[in-house]
Amino acid sequence: MPLLDYPESFCELTRQLRRLPSIGPRGAERIALWMLRSPHAHPKALAEAIHNATQHCQSCEQCGFFSEQKICSLCADETRSGKEFCIVERVTDILPLERTGAFHGRYHALGGKLSPLDGIGPEQLRITELMDRLHVERPSEIILALSGDVEGEATAHYLAEMIAPWSIKITRLAQGLSAGSGVEQADAVTLQRALMNRGDYSL
Template identity: 45%
Template sequence: MTPALEQLQKALKQLPGVGYRSAERIALHLLVEKPERLPQLVTALEAAARSVRRCTVCGNLAEEEHCAICADEKRRIGQVCVVENVQDLAALERSGAYRGRYHVLHGKLSPIRGVAPEDLNLATLIARVESGELTELILALSNDVEGEATCHYLTDRLPKAGLKITRIGFGLPSGGGVLYADAVTLKSALEGRRNY
């Protein structure tokens, strides 16, 4: 194995869900079986690295200051669904059950993993709540200890005057996350939300 191939495998192995064998298979596929795909992949990665950033309002991925969801005037402005990550937002969008706006925390509180409140996208959420334009905050965080801790933290810290705070939960299994739920389960979870 050449040093360059070994370096490529190490870089690929750092990606989520890619182990040693998968990294080896991807590297060999790009270098030996389909080398014509490599320049296209490099160009796409460089372009994404240059242009994709976080929406200044919600934390979703965007190429402009605001993401397409925040820029969509047909969305319910006063209703915001709080999710852990962009994958959860995408799963809810695929369900077609929600037409409000979002807020992406980019994680959840986890003292064991060293994730503190300042590590999450909380400042803009607090600013959105304090602006008074929100009527409902839907907490769509994982149904695990860290998700519950994050929900408790948010309900303790956010101003509640005129704000309805709900939590999805119906239909999601204990310990399960939004990302792995199917569209029907997500729709049931959103429709069966409860006051928090």
């Protein structure tokens, strides 16, 4: 006597859901049940949204951010300053910086940071694209918005060397200890930066 299980189409749905990040067997089963039974599930709209987003979203040829055109709305915006370039590791770093409202220049996502142990060298990052943009767009300042860990440090150093012949001002975001982490947990590089960039705390 075979053990009772869900019908095959239901099992296939849970198998597909389990392929999603952070979804385990129980989570997949819960979502599949909700899709079958909830009047709010709208599975057709969900399927269409997945299809449309994966078909139409591509990487902006300039900054690397998501776009439905070859050039994203940010890069196409001629009111933005072309004088400052902000270099970030991941495309997902762009929106948080943009939301600060403090930056009105151009972005360039590298697609990661140098990490020889993980097999990520300069060729794996969008550095050639960056150099091409410098030729064309000629910014006067480059802001390195890279993480303060060893790989971010190596990437910043590498880029600074690459950009040095251009006589472009290079700046780096002030880095401190991240919120919720103390001196004990911070690595040496983070601490050094935190010390060097210490701000006036006198009352």
